[in-house]
Amino acid sequence: MILVQSVIIISLSIKSNLVKRAVGVPGDTLEIKEGYIYINGNRTVLPDRAKPQYNFFINTQGQAIDQNLLNKRYGAREGLKYSTGKFALNKDGGYLLTLTDPEANLISKNPVVKDVRKLLSKPGEPQSVFPYIDTLSWNLDNYGPLYIPKKGSTVKLSKSNLPFYKRIINEYEDNHLQIIDNEIFVNGMQTDDYTFQQDYYWMMGDNRQNSLDARKWGYVPFDHVVGKPVFIWLSLNNMEEGWNKIRWDRMFTTVGGEGKPRSYLVYFIVLLLIIFGIQKVLKNKRH
Numbered sequence: 001m002i003l004v005q006s007v008i009i010i011s012l013s014i015k016s017n018l019v020k021r022a023v024g025v026p027g028d029t030l031e032i033k034e035g036y037i038y039i040n041g042n043r044t045v046l047p048d049r050a051k052p053q054y055n056f057f058i059n060t061q062g063q064a065i066d067q068n069l070l071n072k073r074y075g076a077r078e079g080l081k082y083s084t085g086k087f088a089l090n091k092d093g094g095y096l097l098t099l100t101d102p103e104a105n106l107i108s109k110n111p112v113v114k115d116v117r118k119l120l121s122k123p124g125e126p127q128s129v130f131p132y133i134d135t136l137s138w139n140l141d142n143y144g145p146l147y148i149p150k151k152g153s154t155v156k157l158s159k160s161n162l163p164f165y166k167r168i169i170n171e172y173e174d175n176h177l178q179i180i181d182n183e184i185f186v187n188g189m190q191t192d193d194y195t196f197q198q199d200y201y202w203m204m205g206d207n208r209q210n211s212l213d214a215r216k217w218g219y220v221p222f223d224h225v226v227g228k229p230v231f232i233w234l235s236l237n238n239m240e241e242g243w244n245k246i247r248w249d250r251m252f253t254t255v256g257g258e259g260k261p262r263s264y265l266v267y268f269i270v271l272l273l274i275i276f277g278i279q280k281v282l283k284n285k286r287h
Contacts, residue, residue, distance in 0.1 A: 019229055020213055021050065024202030026150035032143035035120050035208055049261060053077065053098050053207045055119040062093035063112040070095070074110075075103040078210060098210060119209075130218040131163035140209055149196040149219060156193050157184050164218075165194060172221045173197045198222050230254065232261075 023037050023044065024030040031038045035054055038044065046052065058065075070076045070087050079097040082088045087095055096119075099107065108116040120141040121127060127139035138144065147155070149168065157165065159182065169177045169186060173196070178185040186194065200219040205211025214220065232253050252268050253261035 017226060018203075018212075020203035020205055020211075022201050023204045024148045026148055026199035026201070027153065028148045028202070029145050030148060030202050031145040032141060033123075035118070035141045037204070051100050051206055053100050053210075054104075055079075055209050056097050056099050056104050057092070057094050057117045057119055058097055058107060059092070059094040059114045059116070060089070060112045061114055062089060064089065065095070065107075065110060065112060069110075070097070074107045075099060078207075098207060129215045133160075133163055140215055143215060148202050149200040151196055151199045151222075154193050154195045157191065159184070167218060168196065168200070168221070169194060172219075172223075201225070 024039060028039050029041075031041075036043055067086050074097075076087060076095075076097045076099060079095060080088045080090055087097065090096055097107075104116050104118070107113060121139040123142040124137045125139050125142075126134060126137040129138050129140060129143065146164065149155070149165075155161075155165065159179065162179075162184065166177060169175045175186050176188070183190050184192065199222045201222070202214045203220050204213040204215070232251070234251065251263055251265040253263045
């Protein structure tokens with residue numbers, strides 16, 4: 001099964017907008033197994049422009065790899081670094097890097113690399129994740145299953161599952177939720193079920209283990225969706241200095257679509273020159 005996943009902009013408050021990928025839509029059941037997302041029991045197939053990244057240990061037994069190779073050939077974005085900003089060898093004689101699976105496979109072929117290991121939390125190893133129920137023993141890499149609420153659908157409520165829906169009922173759908181003598185009350189009425197008033201989404205970052213996303217804050221209501229990004233107007237490489245810091249090949253590339261992203265920077269510059277030229281001609285005519 002292929003899930004069509006869109007990158008959208010969401011607002012968590014008046015002051016914060018985040019760009020995340022909608023990996024689960026209303027009515028879906030989501031689960032994460034060993035870092036991979038499953039929807040309704042099927043592992044998702046991402047669009048070819050999506051680049052999910054994970055943390056890896058690159059064992060070189062203390063041998064260094066050229067920094068330009070790490071950054072440009074192998075695509076290392078984040079990881080353990082020296083104060084100079086260069087990637088560092090750790091005490092175990094290797095690099096801790098954030099890479100995609102294909103990048104990890106590529107770096108494993110470097111002659112100095114002895115082995116490559118993806119750093120995943122083990123199933124049943126609890127971390128502080130939504131809905132913050134310790135007995136679930138969920139973590140960033142092994143999570144769920146959980147249901148993503150759909151407008152008009154109804155769920156049974158109990159004290160054990162209320163942490164999943166408490167914020168929806170109280171904040172997103174503006175109800176008054178109380179627990180009195182182990183009974184659940186919504187707007188003063190005792191109830192053991194709840195019907196959702198709007199659709200909800202599950203949002204995650206492509207940097208799977210270093211992203212502030214739904215695994216921390218939970219469901220995103222439809223009325224928090226602000227829009228969809230169209231262009232990347234600026235992309236910076238923090239490993240470089242000066243003009244080399246700008247990733248020119250990513251300037252004014254489209255976010256959606258299939259195949260290798262194409263930059264429209266040249267067309268944009270030409271358009272600006274035409275506009276400025278027309279303005280200059282009109283100005284000269286007035287004088």
